[in-house]
Amino acid sequence: MPRRVSPLKRPDRPYLALGLEGSANKLGAGIIQHLPDGSSKVLSNVRHTYVTPPGEGFLPRDTAQHHRDWAITVINDAVKKANVTMNDLDCICFTKGPGMGAPLQSVALVARTISLLYGKPLVGVNHCVGHIEMGREITGAQNPVVLYVSGGNTQVIAYSQQRYRIFGETLDIAVGNCLDRFARVIGLSNDPSPGYNIEQEAKKGKRLLPLPYATKGMDVTLSGILTSTEAYTLDKRFRTVDSEEEDIFTPADLCFSLQETVFAMLVETTERAMAHIGSREVLIVGGVGCNERLQEMMGIMASERGGKVFATDERFCIDNGIMIAQAGLLSFRMGFRTALNESRCTQRFRTDEVHVAWRA
Template structure:
């Protein structure tokens, strides 16, 4: 049994998972609290760290209470080593180290990206998929080989979640429950597909250009922030919904393209979408169309597991702990840069 603590960005999570002797996993609790800023504002590392310090004890107590186990009953304490924002990572790591010393429990440092992948594999039952990892800070196409998650392609500048979040701030959309979710809802009402850059470079993509281009449309004289036409002759108006729709369609098409290229390369018919942006129903739909045309299948989870959470850290940490891995207190550090392909995936053959 493991307690997992996640706090690499604005989501603070604690979860407890139990591995049975027959190999099955049971999620006993999965508690999360989100730091939400006013519309038009992002979250700063210092403020996010303060949020985590304020809520950490409450979130952990709720996780233990829901699971019905005392902290003395867990076998290890897992925490996010990275990647992520420095100050929030350090806040949660400090709590993990304190609990480890107080209750004499082994520590297990976990790669945030691998946590997403392993929780996705566990929940969906995907065997050996091409993984599309899309979140606020990461965009990668990944496949497993020889005890390592190999990165086939990635963003060359900003992550897809960061791209959507920044445009949500331009439109002054609410950050509750998340800016990406509100972009998705507004995109469902879009009717016009605007011309935007489409930048794939081999297996990689670039998103800064498309963000600049879609922001420029908000300065166009045809743009109507309220989405209302001012007359019968004004039929070519541009609305926020049109821009959200256009941004999603272009960015997601780029992601589908590089994912399909990876599928062809390794001969896989499975796609697993993980990370916060993986909750987007339009992305899942577009990926499903591509996969079905290849005779394949898409696997995805809902917001309980695709958005940052403590249970994914517990799952990945417990897999490593069962293989004999633990992290000495003196090496229980954090890092903002911790690539997926730096992890030795000893629990897979």
């Protein structure tokens, strides 16, 4: 269990935190400042992405090596842009999980080293809670239903009694993983990300092809949809270029169909959670939250309920260090500290395990 000291609900002076994120192929470092008036200021938010060739994913070992190679550069850049020194920081925040084991361990090692070198306390942060708290801070959403969609996670979340409760989630693969894997099947580039390139390809799609619609109560399953979409690439009607022939479909049509089907499922489960808790706010976080079509579909649903959608751009949707700094500093001010011998990472760290002490 993390150590506790006396909580500080409102800062009596400016507080600074460095956040380090490296749970997947993005290495991020960010510095945030909490001010006595209750506001916060993003001082720097630096990120470097490990990009693999088209058709390939990123392996844990290679991703961890990328993080080790770039850690000093990214952190120094963040400190320089923030115009502070390491000695000015109040705490060092790092992603404790969930994520890929080797990359997580690489960044945690860096955090421990900085903590020892400069005598700064450590704060381990849940990656998912980092996304939520940064989204709330940037958008101003008060008590939203949260749709958390990324390469490794798909969850519908709402706050209750100092926990982020999971109302529904994927039963197999995450939505980002589903999109990324199909991008590899059809040979789309991983630069800047396969999900982004799926989105751009989908904008050119003209045909909505039938795919399994797999909601299980509040949960979704995506592996069957992925398999069905991949099967279309073996169909004799599939063409890699546009054709005037009837009954022909292209990679763009498949991207369009995959997005529309999966996003419709996510909108449905999110709407049910909104009805259950009586909220009119939806906050979309995680890397897939940058997708404009997802935001558009969610916006249509929310407007029909007299509600509103909150979302951020790629600076804060995609994994970044500032979200870890934000959640970590909130936790630090409530008295949480992570002892050095408890600073190990875990690939499985549930969102609802975190005590959200900073919310009433």
